[in-house]
Amino acid sequence: MxxxxxxxxxxxxxxxxxxxxxxxxxxxxxxxxxxxxxxxEPDEPVKLTVSAVQRDAASGEKSIPMNIDLRLENNSKERIALTAPNQCEIFRWFLTDSKNEFVQSQSDEGACTQVTVSTALDAHRAMNESFPVELDPNRVRPGEYRIYVRYWGHEANAPVTIR
Known part of the structure; x- marks a missing residue:
């Protein structure tokens, strides 16, 4: 063996x-x-969260009121500077339908002074802000949509149901 x-x-x-x-x-x-x-989900240094809430049901010719609630979080260890070329560029939005086709965007009413706007967000802090938006009933019907937002140069999107 x-x-x-x-x-x-x-x-x-x-x-x-x-x-x-x-x-x-x-x-x-x-x-x-x-x-x-x-x-x-790994933490991003700066995270923008968007939610859109329709305030009243759509009815005929009246504009559709909606609130866009934003939360900008600084997850980094350092204070960050937030700048925009003018006050109109701090917050921008547009809406697409379920096929990702353009429906409506923010209208520019009036002129913006070309003055740079800036603020800062401390480390491990967040800022919350809400913007009222009026949707055009000739463009927006009850259904599923997606809202795209740019806030202080950071972008995010969220689903929206119009009723």
């Missing part, structure tokens, strides 16, 4: 390398899965 030979150091090293490679691939796969599905 032949005696079993102990594994050589080279084969032991090879087996360890294979085991470590499989473990690393599994770890990377699990992380990628959670990031892809949105279960884990």
């Amino acid at each position: 032949a005696a079993l030979k102990p594994p050589s150091p080279a084969s032991e090293l090879g087996q360890r390398m294979i085991n470590m490679s499989v473990a690393m691939i599994a770890i990377v796969g699990v992380i990628a899965y959670f990031l892809y599905t949105g279960a884990v």
Whole structure:
């Protein structure tokens, strides 16, 4: 009967390398899965959150009132400067339908003075603001839409249901 030979150091090293490679691939796969599905979302230095709420039901020729609520969070360890070329560029929006077709955007009523506007947001702080918006009943009907917002140079979007 032949005696079993102990594994050589080279084969032991090879087996360890294979085991470590499989473990690393599994770890990377699990992380990628959670990031892809949105279960884990890495903190962005600055995060803009948008929600739009219709105040009254749509009725005939009257404009459709809606509030756009914004939350701008500074998740970084440093204070950030927020600047806009003028006061009209602090907050901008446009609306698309369920097919991602343009429906309506913010109207520019009056002229904006060309003066740079700025403020700052401290580290680990957030600012909340709400803007009233009037939607045109000739363009907007009850249904599903998406609102796109730019606020202090940061962009986000959210679903909107018009009733």
